[in-house]
Amino acid sequence: MERKSIHGQWSTRLAFILAATGSAVGLGNIWKFPYITGENGGGAFVLVYILCVACIGLPIMISEILIGRRGRQNPMDSMGSLARDDGRSVHWQWVGLVGVCAGFLILSFYSVIAGWAVAYFFRAAGGLFHGVTAESSKQIFAGLTGDPERVIAWHSAFMAMTMFVTARGVQGGLEQAAKIMMPALFMILLLMVGYGLHSGDAERAFRFLFQPDFHRLTGAGVLEAMGQAFFSLSLGMGAIMIYGSYLPGDVSIARSALVVAVSDTAVALLAGLAIFPIVFSNHLQVGSGPGLIFVTLPIAFGQMPYGRVFGALFFLLLVFAAWTSAISLMEPPVTWLVERHRISRFRATMLTGGITWLLGLGTVFSFNIWSGATLWHMTLFDGIDSLTSNVMLPLGGFAMSVFAAWVMARSSSSGELRTSPGVYRLWRFLARFVAPVAVAVVFLNAIGVIRFS
Numbered sequence: 001m002e003r004k005s006i007h008g009q010w011s012t013r014l015a016f017i018l019a020a021t022g023s024a025v026g027l028g029n030i031w032k033f034p035y036i037t038g039e040n041g042g043g044a045f046v047l048v049y050i051l052c053v054a055c056i057g058l059p060i061m062i063s064e065i066l067i068g069r070r071g072r073q074n075p076m077d078s079m080g081s082l083a084r085d086d087g088r089s090v091h092w093q094w095v096g097l098v099g100v101c102a103g104f105l106i107l108s109f110y111s112v113i114a115g116w117a118v119a120y121f122f123r124a125a126g127g128l129f130h131g132v133t134a135e136s137s138k139q140i141f142a143g144l145t146g147d148p149e150r151v152i153a154w155h156s157a158f159m160a161m162t163m164f165v166t167a168r169g170v171q172g173g174l175e176q177a178a179k180i181m182m183p184a185l186f187m188i189l190l191l192m193v194g195y196g197l198h199s200g201d202a203e204r205a206f207r208f209l210f211q212p213d214f215h216r217l218t219g220a221g222v223l224e225a226m227g228q229a230f231f232s233l234s235l236g237m238g239a240i241m242i243y244g245s246y247l248p249g250d251v252s253i254a255r256s257a258l259v260v261a262v263s264d265t266a267v268a269l270l271a272g273l274a275i276f277p278i279v280f281s282n283h284l285q286v287g288s289g290p291g292l293i294f295v296t297l298p299i300a301f302g303q304m305p306y307g308r309v310f311g312a313l314f315f316l317l318l319v320f321a322a323w324t325s326a327i328s329l330m331e332p333p334v335t336w337l338v339e340r341h342r343i344s345r346f347r348a349t350m351l352t353g354g355i356t357w358l359l360g361l362g363t364v365f366s367f368n369i370w371s372g373a374t375l376w377h378m379t380l381f382d383g384i385d386s387l388t389s390n391v392m393l394p395l396g397g398f399a400m401s402v403f404a405a406w407v408m409a410r411s412s413s414s415g416e417l418r419t420s421p422g423v424y425r426l427w428r429f430l431a432r433f434v435a436p437v438a439v440a441v442v443f444l445n446a447i448g449v450i451r452f453s
């Protein structure tokens with residue numbers, strides 16, 4: 001009883017891989033990975049991150065795609081239908097609904113940061129960074145983030161770009177965007193890495209990224225590495241699940257997931273290799289937080305030959321990466337609205353875009369008029385970011401993995417995965433034991449219920 005998605009399907013396996021990699025590769029790789037690696041001391045954090053991707057991320061990604069392709073609906077109804085198929089409690093559907101909510105929340109801040117990137121693209125292209133110093137670069141950044149009106153304008157522009165693609169549907173929108181932007185993104189990234197390694201302090205960057213020093217890693221850092229694995233691979237909220245629901249039946253899930261996870265990790269490391277050599281050779285601070293690439297890189301672009309071109313290309317790279325991810329954040333709520341509330345894709349897109357745009361104002365104001373309003377030292381933006389990355393995504397991923405590997409009947413999961421017995425057993429072992437236990441341990445450790453470090 002093969003189901004069909006009412007939204008259509010990817011035209012080829014490559015289209016799925018590009019779209020899923022487009023979802024995975026985003027601000028998480030180019031903006032967040034470098035700055036949290038900087039804040040957490042480098043090598044040891046990177047190593048834990050890679051371990052999390054391999055042992056937790058990959059099996060959960062396979063679980064999500066599997067659930068999506070078998071359910072062929074929005075995350076909530078896919079999980080509900082599969083539970084019903086195998087005679088399990090339909091309450092599993094709430095996991096999918098939490099994912100849909102996480103989509104709203106993440107997209108709300110994602111669009112604001114992506115809006116900064118769009119603004120920076122125009123600034124770089126317009127030559128604004130020519131000759132900037134550390135001080136003036138900070139001022140340019142503060143001038144943007146501190147001005148709610150300007151940020152709202154860029155946030156609106158980015159949200160409109162995202163809605164434009166989503167409204168056009170799976171093959172006409174999502175697939176086209178990935179096919180055009182992903183190859184461009186890889187080319188620009190390689191160019192940037194070449195530049196960084198050639199003219200920055202490549203040796204120090206390699207040491208920083210790949211020489212682990214475990215004294216510099218805390219329990220909270222381990223949780224952050226795991227949260228980052230979820231965030232970067234787009235796991236735990238149904239984005240990969242909904243992309244899986246458009247996957248043709250004859251494509252290998254395990255192999256595709258492997259390609260996506262490896263590409264995503266490669267892009268994060270390459271982004272590190274593009275950025276840190278420049279940061280080190282200009283004696284900039286690695287631990288400066290969310291402003292890292294926005295404050296430090298323009299200084300370098302302002303001094304280097306062809307800096308205007310490289311600067312514009314870099315921020316274009318960031319915009320493309322964010323754009324293909326934002327459409328995947330929008331997809332679960334949109335399909336949920338279309339299927340549950342029987343409205344057109346266009347209306348669902350408008351509604352999702354409108355609500356997330358409004359929520360996004362919270363992030364906009366976190367950097368200016370509400371910057372003093374903190375709870376446990378966190379602004380509203382910090383709060384939404386850590387609630388989603390460090391709590392909702394790991395718990396969502398935990399539940400999806402338990403669902404696919406414990407709750408679904410063996411015949412259903414193996415019937416959908418259609419892989420060799422060895423690969424099936426390996427996936428099931430990782431998804432049954434390793435991923436859920438690891439998520440639980442890291443999580444309980446970080447909230448202080450158990451203590452390892």
Ligand code: PHE
Pocket residue numbers: 023024025026027028029106230231232233234235237239325326328329
């Ligand atoms: N993976 C995206 C990134 O790294 C963010 C994202 C998270 C997208 C969750 C979809 C779902 O930027």
